[in-house]
Every structure is written in structure tokens, then in C-alpha cells.
Amino acid sequence: MAVYTHLGAEDLAALIAAYDVGELVSAKGIAEGVSNSNWLIETTGAEGIGARFILTMYEYRIDTAQLPFYLGLLDHLSARDCPVPRTIHDRTGAACRTIGDKAVALIEFLPGVSVDRPTPAQAKAVGAALAQLHGAVGDFDKSLAQSMGLAEWRRLLEDCGKEGLADIDPALPDLAFSELGYLDAHWPEGLPRDVVHCDLFPDNVLMLGDKVSGLIDFYFAAEDFFAYDLAVTHAAWCFEDRGKRFRPEISDALLTGYASGRSLSDAERAALPILARGACMRFISSRAYDWVNTPADALVVRKDPMDFAARLDFYREHGTALFA
């Protein structure tokens, strides 16, 4: 569920009137998503801009001071033919507005659905789309430091406390802190980097058949290694049964798709095993933090950190051979 705020018809009509998109016809809350409230907006339409839009209200976790970065990144990538929705600007040229004390943005609607169990052809297309993104960010004129790196993973886990982690799973405290120690000591340096997505899970990719029609939810985008972004995508796409079963055919297809658009250097390839372990820790730490800090009866469904502990086990055992 992700409509945290009620918006009245008058608020919506007044908002839409600030844009050159026609008149408001309908607004439906979108159930998917976690961080923001989203509505599918229909209007009478306008030349060159269509009649369907996503209205996002930024609720929490997103630093609205960074909206020019996130929304500018959408515009930059879509102008370079990446399957990324552009931001609709209002009549004054502004990319976002406010309703009450909350920031909102109107985003181009892209068709497609998120797949639950990707096929190799779909994974290959996602790998190629990721490489396309990596090739298109070079001349983006804004940057944002990575705030979800190793230091933040440690902070989130320490905030949970060993007892909080043990309540999730008795093995979690030792596993998490020993892995953090390993990553601190071995994290690579000097790999090619730029602004990358950092959260390209299946629910953030819209597909029409085997074709990627939309890459969405750039709100964790930040400057980091290209190979780390590939590792996040690998960890998110190549497993089933809650991380317990690796899907080699999806891994092969994802890596082949990526290689069709961007070649990995030897150093990047050698770093993939540790970057994949880091990707697992990134989602173990944020999910554990949310698990400990979200009431069990909250509207948002908590995501299980142990799904990524299972993936971490896999990468520890097979990562070196897998990416060789």
C-alpha cells in the first residue's frame, strides 16, 4: 500500500491546473510502492505530452532538497533515449511543487508491468538497459554522494542492536557484523563510477513482453561504482524462493545483456564477488532497520532481511567462480 495522504478533488484539480496537461479527468491511488504516495492521473491531454501521468507525493526517506537531482536525472536519461519517464514541468518551468507541506512531482506515465519471475530474455533486456543507463549518465551535470554505503549499513545495523537483529533471526547479528568487517577490509577502490540507480529490483522495471518499457524509482540513485549497480541488479534478479535458489540462466542472461552495452574491465569483474556481497549487506541493513522500526501492524509490508542473508551465503561460497 502506498497512498499515505488523502488528496481531495479540489487539491488535485488545482495542482493539475498549474501544468499544461489538459484538465483533470481521474486520479487513482496506486497500491504498489513503499516510500511515496503515487496516483495514476488522467487528464483531457495535451499535444506531445499525452493524457496519463504519475503523481508522486514525497512522504519520507527522500530528502526533498535532492529533488532537483532525482527529477533532473529522469529528464537527462529520457532525453538520451533511456526508457526512463521524464518529469513534467509546470507552466513556470518548475519540476516539483508543494501541496500543503509536501513536495509533489508529475511524472510521465510509462506502460508495462513488473515481472515476478523473469525469463532469460527479460533478464538480458534488463542487463542491456542498465548498461544503457551507465552509458548515458556521463554528461549529467549534477551529482549526489552515496549516503547508503558501508558506513550507513553499519549505522543502521548498530541502531537495530544485537538483540533487535537476533529477534529477526538468531544468526543475524554475527553474520551481519562479521560480514561488515570483511567488507570494510576488502571494499575495492578506483573502479569506474558515476551516478547509478542502486535499486534496480524487478518492481522498479516495467516490461512489455521481453522489452524494458520503463526504469523507475531513482530515489536511491547516487554516485557509486557501475559494477556495484550491476551487483545490486544481479542480487535482486537472479534468485527465487526468497533468495534460497540461484537461477544461473538469469545470471548468464543479465550479464550477457549488460556486456552487450558496456564491457566490464578486469578490475570490475574481479570486484563483482565482493560488490555482490556488499549489495546483500545494503538490503540486509535497510530491511533489518525497517523491520525493527516498523510496527507489525503498519500499513507497509516489512521486507525480510534474511532473504538477502541467503543470497549473501551464495555469493560467499560461489561468487568468485560465478563472475570469473
Ligand SMILES: Nc1ncnc2c1ncn2[C@@H]1O[C@H](COP(=O)(O)OP(=O)(O)O)[C@@H](O)[C@H]1O
Ligand atoms: N512513470 C511511471 N509509469 C508507470 N507506472 C509508474 C511510474 N512510476 C511509478 N509507477 C507505478 O507506481 C508504483 C510505485 O512507484 P515507486 O516509484 O516504485 O514507489 P516507491 O518509491 O514508493 O516504491 C510502481 O510499482 C508502478 O506501478
Ligand SMILES: N[C@@H](CCOP(=O)(O)O)C(=O)O
Ligand atoms: N528495493 C528495496 C526497497 C526499496 O523500496 P522501493 O519500493 O523504493 O524500491 C528492498 O527490496 O529492500
